[in-house]
Amino acid sequence: VWSGLNQEWRRNIKKAARAGVVTEVSGPWDLPAFHRLLGITERRDGFRLGRSLEYYERQYAALNEEQPEGGMRLYTARYHGEVLAAHTLLRSADGARLWYQSGASADHLRHVRPSNALQWQMIRDAHLLGASAYDMRGIPATLDPDVRAFGLLRWKLGTGGEAVEMLGEWERPLPGTVNRSLHKAMRGYLARR
Numbered sequence: 001v002w003s004g005l006n007q008e009w010r011r012n013i014k015k016a017a018r019a020g021v022v023t024e025v026s027g028p029w030d031l032p033a034f035h036r037l038l039g040i041t042e043r044r045d046g047f048r049l050g051r052s053l054e055y056y057e058r059q060y061a062a063l064n065e066e067q068p069e070g071g072m073r074l075y076t077a078r079y080h081g082e083v084l085a086a087h088t089l090l091r092s093a094d095g096a097r098l099w100y101q102s103g104a105s106a107d108h109l110r111h112v113r114p115s116n117a118l119q120w121q122m123i124r125d126a127h128l129l130g131a132s133a134y135d136m137r138g139i140p141a142t143l144d145p146d147v148r149a150f151g152l153l154r155w156k157l158g159t160g161g162e163a164v165e166m167l168g169e170w171e172r173p174l175p176g177t178v179n180r181s182l183h184k185a186m187r188g189y190l191a192r193r
Contacts (some may be wrong), residue, residue: 001127004160009116016117019079023121026086028075031056034086037104044107045152056088067093072101075122077114082106085114087121097133098126108179123159136161 002010033159035053042048063071068146070096076084085105091098105115110174119172145154 001123001154001160005120006158007161009120009158012113012116013120016077019112019114021084021114021117022078024076024078025119025125026074028057028060028074030059030074030076030083033076033083034088034102037083037086037106038102041104041106042162049102061085063090067091069095073125075118077118079112079114080111082109084109084112085118087115087118087122089125091129092130095129096131097135098129098131099135099137101137119159134161136190 032053033055038049038051060072060074071093072091073089075087075089076083079121083106085103087103088101089098090101100119103115104119123134136159
């Protein structure tokens with residue numbers, strides 16, 4: 001797995017280790033820190049997911065109730081005790097596929113490379129869990145290096161992965177939690193919008 005990373009990734013992971021960045025699988029108690037960092041990341045990178053802290057808390061509880069071995073994990077990267085980056089990882093029911101759902105990082109101390117260290121931990125854990133795929137999900141549609149979003153593509157491809165076009169996000173109403181008639185009406189409304 002290490003040899004699949006490009007030189008910049010390997011250098012940044014080593015830099016984070018030398019600086020003393022500590023990565024760990026955290027828990028729901030760090031979701032507020034993740035959400036705060038997500039707001040910083042959204043402002044910095046010019047996107048808006050529009051998901052509340054409560055959304056992530058409910059998602060974490062539901063996915064981990066459904067899969068006690070960890071349907072959703074929260075990873076954190078700390079530097080001198082401060083959470084500088086936090087990423088969420090989703091796991092399929094059979095454990096064969098893992099998704100990097102959302103990543104968040106602080107604006108300061110970026111030079112200690114907390115996100116690289118965090119992704120490296122997540123990739124290694126996916127390998128140890130026996131996953132056949134680690135999906136970093138969305139990338140920008142541009143190949144123009146002068147466009148800011150190109151940096152995200154470069155960062156993700158630096159892990160040795162490949163860009164694959166997929167169908168996109170989908171939703172699944174959980175039994176007992178959704179009024180099926182209301183759900184059908186809402187889907188009809190959204191289709192006409």
